[in-house]
Amino acid sequence: MIRINRVSREKALTVRSPKSSFHIAKLNGVSYMRILKMQPKFLDVFLESLEKFGALYGPVQRDGVLKYDRVENVSELDLSDDQHHPMIPVKKLFNPKQFTMLHFNEKGFYPDYSMIEKRVIIGVHPCEINGVLRLDEIFLNDPIDPYYAGLRENSAIIGFSCWPKESSLCRSAGTDIVDEGFDLFFMNLEEFYLVWVGSSLGYDMIHEREDFFEQDVSHEDIQKYIEWREKRNKVFKLDIDFGSMPDIMELSHNSEIWKYFAEKCLSCGQCTMVCPTCNCYNVSDVFDVTNETTGRRERTWDSCMFVDYSLVAGGHNFRGDRADRLKLWYTHKLKSFGSEYGRPGCIGCGRCVDTCPVDINVVTVSQALVSGEVPKQ
Numbered sequence: 001m002i003r004i005n006r007v008s009r010e011k012a013l014t015v016r017s018p019k020s021s022f023h024i025a026k027l028n029g030v031s032y033m034r035i036l037k038m039q040p041k042f043l044d045v046f047l048e049s050l051e052k053f054g055a056l057y058g059p060v061q062r063d064g065v066l067k068y069d070r071v072e073n074v075s076e077l078d079l080s081d082d083q084h085h086p087m088i089p090v091k092k093l094f095n096p097k098q099f100t101m102l103h104f105n106e107k108g109f110y111p112d113y114s115m116i117e118k119r120v121i122i123g124v125h126p127c128e129i130n131g132v133l134r135l136d137e138i139f140l141n142d143p144i145d146p147y148y149a150g151l152r153e154n155s156a157i158i159g160f161s162c163w164p165k166e167s168s169l170c171r172s173a174g175t176d177i178v179d180e181g182f183d184l185f186f187m188n189l190e191e192f193y194l195v196w197v198g199s200s201l202g203y204d205m206i207h208e209r210e211d212f213f214e215q216d217v218s219h220e221d222i223q224k225y226i227e228w229r230e231k232r233n234k235v236f237k238l239d240i241d242f243g244s245m246p247d248i249m250e251l252s253h254n255s256e257i258w259k260y261f262a263e264k265c266l267s268c269g270q271c272t273m274v275c276p277t278c279n280c281y282n283v284s285d286v287f288d289v290t291n292e293t294t295g296r297r298e299r300t301w302d303s304c305m306f307v308d309y310s311l312v313a314g315g316h317n318f319r320g321d322r323a324d325r326l327k328l329w330y331t332h333k334l335k336s337f338g339s340e341y342g343r344p345g346c347i348g349c350g351r352c353v354d355t356c357p358v359d360i361n362v363v364t365v366s367q368a369l370v371s372g373e374v375p376k377q
């Protein structure tokens with residue numbers, strides 16, 4: 001089963017962890033935790049020690065591109081919090097871009113779970129963790145996706161704080177902080193880290209090097225954290241009123257604005273590839289060239305922005321118009337995902353703002369729908 005971790009920064013009673021001398025907080029019978037402190041000089045050695053819990057993954061520079069990948073050494077990791085994150089989100093480690101689902105022959109089929117391994121994913125930002133929690137709603141609800149579930153269950157998440165980019169919307173999306181979905185979370189306050197422990201596995205990790213962690217977080221330390229939050233909150237430049245967007249989407253169904261964006265859209269699908277909550281995929285069977293009864297089933301990311309996405313038998317395409325495809329995407333992000341799961345399908349990462357070559361993104365679209373005016377050229 002997937003770990004469902006509840007942590008909170010609320011005040012709480014404290015009880016002793018059976019394995020550790022650190023305090024676990026408890027409120028209304030639910031385990032919460034308190035915050036620990038770590039000096040930056042211990043970070044690399046501590047992260048190296050996590051190898052015991054699985055293969056290490058995190059953001060690394062590969063051929064000049066920042067991407068999530070496996071690392072042999074933590075010195076490879078790029079954990080700086082200065083306004084950048086991998087363009088392809090961490091979803092690729094839970095719902096891979098392409099993989100073999102199963103092998104088949106004349107006798108039957110055999111699921112292929114060979115990609116599942118114990119992993120520790122380091123350096124995941126709060127909005128990304130919220131993105132994974134959104135994917136959980138999709139892939140772990142009945143019927144459970146066994147590939148996603150296997151990868152999720154075997155992955156520890158070590159979150160890291162970050163600094164907003166120009167395109168960040170996470171504050172208005174409420175995803176700039178995270179209260180669950182991680183095993184450990186490191187808040188970088190430069191002089192020291194505040195470390196939230198989000199699961200029993202997180203406690204086991206801390207237990208490996210208890211000597212690195214200080215239990216007593218002083219009033220001054222908390223004050224520094226509050227100042228950091230206040231300073232960071234002033235950096236955000238973009239804002240969307242996500243609460244009003246479902247009604248606006250409903251009212252804008254026949255808006256001319258969709259036609260304006262459709263004329264510009266290239267149907268390239270980049271927005272869907274980089275969006276942490278997009279999860280569409282295609283499935284195809286590949287037969288052996290020498291034996292047509294054997295082969296494998298492949299699963300590959302797909303995009304509702306592609307023209308053939310809604311092509312069905314008989315040649316009918318029920319979303320052949322770009323305007324309809326754009327409307328579908330934004331309706332899903334800003335209205336229907338929230339109706340189904342209680343939270344918007346946008347986690348405010350800003351990737352669509354950064355990536356769309358013709359400036360169609362969650363900001364320009366929502367601003368146009370709210371104002372009734374198309375963006376100025």
Ligand code: SF4
Pocket residue numbers: 264265266267268269270271272305355356357358359360361
């Ligand atoms: S909205 Fe932009 S990124 Fe998305 S398919 Fe159209 S052109 Fe490509």
Ligand code: SF4
Pocket residue numbers: 169271274275276277333345346347348349350351352353362
């Ligand atoms: S819609 Fe844009 S800002 Fe929102 S989660 Fe997707 S890529 Fe990020």
